[in-house]
Amino acid sequence: MHQTTFSNLALPVIVAPMFLVSGPDLVIQCCRSGIVGSFPVLNQRTTEGVDRWLTEIEESLVEQDAPFAVNLIVHKTNHRLEADLNVVVDHKVPIVITSLGAAKEVVDAIHSYGGIVFHDVTTTRFAEKALTAGVDGLIAVCAGAGGHAGTYNPFAFIDELKSLTDKPIIASGCISSGASILAAQAAGADLAYMGTRFIATKESLAGADYKAMLIGSSAKDIVYTPKISGVNANFLEPSIRGGGIDLTTLDVPTMNAETELSGDSKAWKDIWSAGQGVGAISDVALTKDIITNLKSEYRQALDKLNQSARAYR
């Protein structure tokens, strides 16, 4: 584990980058409360905009705060990758999360200034490719996660990834409580990756209707389909129905990182994503209050576990 980057965290948590959801306010509040905040660079329409957001985040944080991360989509359809990467390197962003593809040139560019790279994986084959590209840790995106989710159970997937590498493993999928953060560690992960729990925050960029739908939803409302974005992802069924979309008659579109951003695409903008942990959301809260709760839930879960462990020889 990279000690300098993670030694001052209040909880072993990265708040995941979320398309059209995460911006500087969410990142800053996470880092000030002692957990890693992140945003996908594509949440800014231009590379100049990414530069402005990075400056705003850097100027708002002090040394004692947790480090922050950005997400780069490493995919042939993302024509902004090179320009965005240059800005990330100029700002010496401490942690870079790559998804959809792992490339040695990208990893080398981030290593050149001492940054670290975590890569999002849903299968062991993708993990092997990422390790060959030189990434510093693997994000195990398991079944039920928000966004582009995998299908593996975390117990199986974390163990498989640990058999491949000693590098940090970050568990992703349905982690919504302090007890689940502890469970991720107990299962062998070094850090927990939380997305959905932070969409219904005052600081997120999500609209009021999206946040209200999260409050009214539970695991039964989550649909796993490739038909919205071209890659298997979890979406809120009421937003699919509300958009008049009949999944049975849709073909799977071709994944395109750039057209998903344009006004023509319904994916993410009108069809809203969430993971199966959505049932934990009951209001639109301040990010710092959610993190305060997570810290006390984590402590309580640890005490309870220590107590029950004493019963076994």
Ligand SMILES: Cc1cc2nc3c(=O)[nH]c(=O)nc-3n(C[C@H](O)[C@H](O)[C@H](O)COP(=O)(O)O)c2cc1C
């Ligand atoms: C609305 C939404 C948008 C997302 N967008 C991205 C993204 O742009 N890049 C990325 O790497 N992951 C993205 N994710 C996936 C998260 O990074 C993470 O794997 C997931 O949210 C964790 O599962 P959870 O939501 O159940 O906590 C997104 C997730 C959600 C819910």
